[in-house]
Amino acid sequence: MCPMNDPRRAAVAALMKQEHNGYANLVLRHALDDFDGTARERAFFSAVFYGTVERMVTLDWLLQKFLKKPLARLDAPVRAILRSGLYQARYLQSVPVHAAVNEAVALTRRMGKASAAGLVNAVLRRAAAVELSGERFSTETERLSITYSVSPQIAQLLLEKCPAQCEGILRASFAQPPLCVRVNTLQTSLPALEAAFAAEGVSVRRGSVPNSLYVSYQGDIAAHPLFLSGAFHVQGEASQLACAALGPKPGDTVLDLCAAPGGKSATLAQHLQNSGVLIACDAAKNRLPLVQKLWARLGVRCGEVRQNDASEFCAGLPMADAVLCDVPCSGLGVLAKKPDIRLKTLESLPELIRLQRAVLETASRYVKPGGRLVYSTCTLHPDENEGVVRAFLAAHPDFCSRPVETVLSGATKDDNFLTLYPQNTGTDGFFIALLERL
Numbered sequence: 260m261c262p263m264n265d266p267r268r269a270a271v272a273a274l275m276k277q278e279h280n281g282y283a284n285l286v287l288r289h290a291l292d293d294f295d296g297t298a299r300e301r302a303f304f305s306a307v308f309y310g311t312v313e314r315m316v317t318l319d320w321l322l323q324k325f326l327k328k329p330l331a332r333l334d335a336p337v338r339a340i341l342r343s344g345l346y347q348a349r350y351l352q353s354v355p356v357h358a359a360v361n362e363a364v365a366l367t368r369r370m371g372k373a374s375a376a377g378l379v380n381a382v383l384r385r386a387a388a389v390e391l392s393g394e395r396f397s398t399e400t401e402r403l404s405i406t407y408s409v410s411p412q413i414a415q416l417l418l419e420k421c422p423a424q425c426e427g428i429l430r431a432s433f434a435q436p437p438l439c440v441r442v443n444t445l446q447t448s449l450p451a452l453e454a455a456f457a458a459e460g461v462s463v464r465r466g467s468v469p470n471s472l473y474v475s476y477q478g479d480i481a482a483h484p485l486f487l488s489g490a491f492h493v494q495g496e497a498s499q500l501a502c503a504a505l506g507p508k509p510g511d512t513v514l515d516l517c518a519a520p521g522g523k524s525a526t527l528a529q530h531l532q533n534s535g536v537l538i539a540c541d542a543a544k545n546r547l548p549l550v551q552k553l554w555a556r557l558g559v560r561c562g563e564v565r566q567n568d569a570s571e572f573c574a575g576l577p578m579a580d581a582v583l584c585d586v587p588c589s590g591l592g593v594l595a596k597k598p599d600i601r602l603k604t605l606e607s608l609p610e611l612i613r614l615q616r617a618v619l620e621t622a623s624r625y626v627k628p629g630g631r632l633v634y635s636t637c638t639l640h641p642d643e644n645e646g647v648v649r650a651f652l653a654a655h656p657d658f659c660s661r662p663v664e665t666v667l668s669g670a671t672k673d674d675n676f677l678t679l680y681p682q683n684t685g686t687d688g689f690f691i692a693l694l695e696r697l
Contacts, residue, residue, distance in 0.1 A: 264296040266304035267343065267366055273308050274339040283312045283599045298478075311346040313433075313598040317408040318342050321349075321386040326378075337375045340367050341382060348387040356387050403429060412605045413591065420641050427682035428639060432594035432601075434681070438480060440491040441499055441522070442470040443557050444529045447490050455485055467666045468499045470529070489556045494522040496667065497592075497679050497689035501585060501635040502526040504663045504677075504693050509534040511580040514625055516540050516569040516618065521550035523585060528559040537562035538576065540569060570617035572624055580630045584622040586615045588636040588643050592681065592688020608640075615647050623651070623658060626696040631661075634692045644690035645676050652694070661693045 273290040277283055287308055294301060311318065322341050323330050330338060344363030347354045354362075360383045367376045396402040403414040407429035417425040442449045449470055456463045462475040472491070480486055480493065502523055507513045509532045515524045518539035528537050537559070539550050544566045551564050567573050569584060589608060590600045619634055626632050634648055652658060660675040669683035679689040 264294070264300065266294075266296055266300045267307065267362055268369065269294050269296075269304050270307040270311070270343050271336060271339040271366065271370070273304075274311055274343060275335050277308075277312060277599075278335065278339070283309065283597070306351065307343050307347060309598060310350055311343045313601065314346055314350060314408045315342065315598075315602060316410065317391070317405055318345050318349075320405045321345060321389055322382060324389070325382045325385045334372060334375070336370050337367065337372055337379065340370070340372075340379060344379065344383050345386050348383060356384075360384055360387070407432065409594070409601045410604055413601065413603060416605060416640065417591070421639060424639070424680050424682070428591075428680060428688065429594075431680075431682035434595055436495075436595050436687075437685075438474045438476060438493070439466060439495050440472050440474055440480075441494040441526055441529075442472060443489055443491050443525075444470055445533055445558050446488075452485070452490055455490065459483075459485075466496045466499075467668070468496045468503060469666075471496050471499050487556070489558055492522055492525055492553060492557060494526060495687045497637070497684070497686040498523060498585075499526055500665060500667065500677075500679075501583070501633055501689070501691050502530060504635075504691050505530075505581045505583050505631055505633040507531050507535070507581045512536040512538075512577055514538050514540065514576060514579045514582045514622075516567070516582065516584045516622055517542075517586055518564070519543060519546035519549050521553040523583060524550060524562065525553055525557050525559060527581075527583065528554070528557075528561055531561055533559065533561045535561055536577070538565060539563070540565050540567035540576075542566070542568045570614055570621055572621050576625055578627045578630075579625050580627055582622050582625050582630070582632045583635070584618050584632070585635045585637075586618050587611065588615065588638040589640055590637055591639050592637040592679070592690075594688075595681070596687070608642075612643055612647065615643055616650065619647060619651050623655060623694075623696070626658075626694075628696050630696050632658075632694045632696070634694065636690045637687055638690065639678065639680065639688045644678065645673060645692070648676065648692045648694070657697050658694050659697060661695050663691050663693050 273286050277286045319330055340363050344359055348356045348359035363383055364376050364380045367379045400411055400415045404411045442452050453463055464473045466473055507527055507530045513527055518524045519541040524539040539562055541547055547564050594600055622632055636643055662675045663677040665677055667684050671678045677691045679686050681688045
């Protein structure tokens with residue numbers, strides 16, 4: 260049984276669980292619940308775990324150079340020790356190379372794998388010394404994949420579909436995303452929240468999107484009293500901009516068809532000023548309580564939550580003035596926040612695009628004449644973005660695209676569509692299309 264106060268051993272145990280198709284954020288959350296270390300040890304554990312997942316493709320390539328058999332054939336604990344040890348040696352400035360190697364060797368013995376201690380020592384020392392910039396790669400796809408730690412499929416897709424932006428997207432995927440929150444205007448105001456944070460000694464700066472705020476806070480923001488009291492919720496500016504583009508007004512009927520965990524619905528309720536009808540839907544029944552809990556904390560009173568498959572028409576939903584469909588997507592715009600995505604092989608992409616088309620088609624049936632619809636994604640793959648929307652518009656002359664107004668500098672406009680490349684805007688990668696029913 261591993262001691263729950265050893266951050267390196269806890270990170271290795273979590274990596275072994277994550278390897279079995281676990282979502283990194285959920286694996287870490289559950290592991291931290293069982294971890295009995297100090298705040299500093301928890302932070303180190305989190306950094307090693309997330310960093311190792313983020314750099315997995317690069318780490319595996321480096322390790323394999325010095326292994327006589329495939330990395331996949333090693334015992335799972337040894338594989339996780341090698342990965343996390345190499346991450347510390349190469350990327351954690353707070354850990355000297357020799358210390359990372361020595362700690363990994365000691366951990367190998369503590370975990371009952373003493374026979375592999377020599378291998379761990381030799382492989383880590385050699386792999387830690389490799390200069391990637393001096394390596395020769397067989398293709399540009401391989402160079403991008405290894406340098407920026409994404410699957411070959413992701414590297415190839417971005418190279419083909421976004422050639423001018425490809426390397427910038429991948430470089431930006433290592434940037435630490437700043438914490439952005441949305442002021443809950445149902446309870447407070449931007450100046451009031453700024454003053455409340457200042458009283459706590461927390462530094463903030465205003466975002467470009469109205470009522471967005473960047474917060475410099477090192478602890479768990481979800482445990483902060485201002486969070487618990489409902490003064491704000493965590494939401495990036497790109498996501499907030501999609502809600503602003505929809506432009507719901509007090510008294511409107513609004514549908515959010517892919518709502519969980521509820522951040523966009525909460526922002527829509529604020530635009531409505533709690534006046535009107537807001538229906539938040541999601542196909543996953545187990546995610547609906549996330550929306551309800553958020554709404555209760557923020558004081559959203561104009562809405563209801565329903566289980567509903569956004570790809571299938573529901574006669575029980577009303578015609579709406581505004582419909583938001585923030586569809587499931589490949590997530591290539593949020594690599595910096597969700598390291599699991601880096602490992603995707605994109606095999607399900609054709610099916611995903613069919614789903615996106617079905618959701619948009621269905622969503623359009625709820626829009627009143629003169630009403631508005633926003634189609635948005637957190638990916639940068641054109642086939643999931645303008646490809647889906649242009650095909651829809653070609654088949655629906657009763658809809659037209661409208662310009663998406665933006666206050667974010669660096670946004671890219673293509674016809675009336677808006678694409679946010681993270682290296683240009685400092686936000687998540689995002690796509691927003693605003694459609695109007697004639």
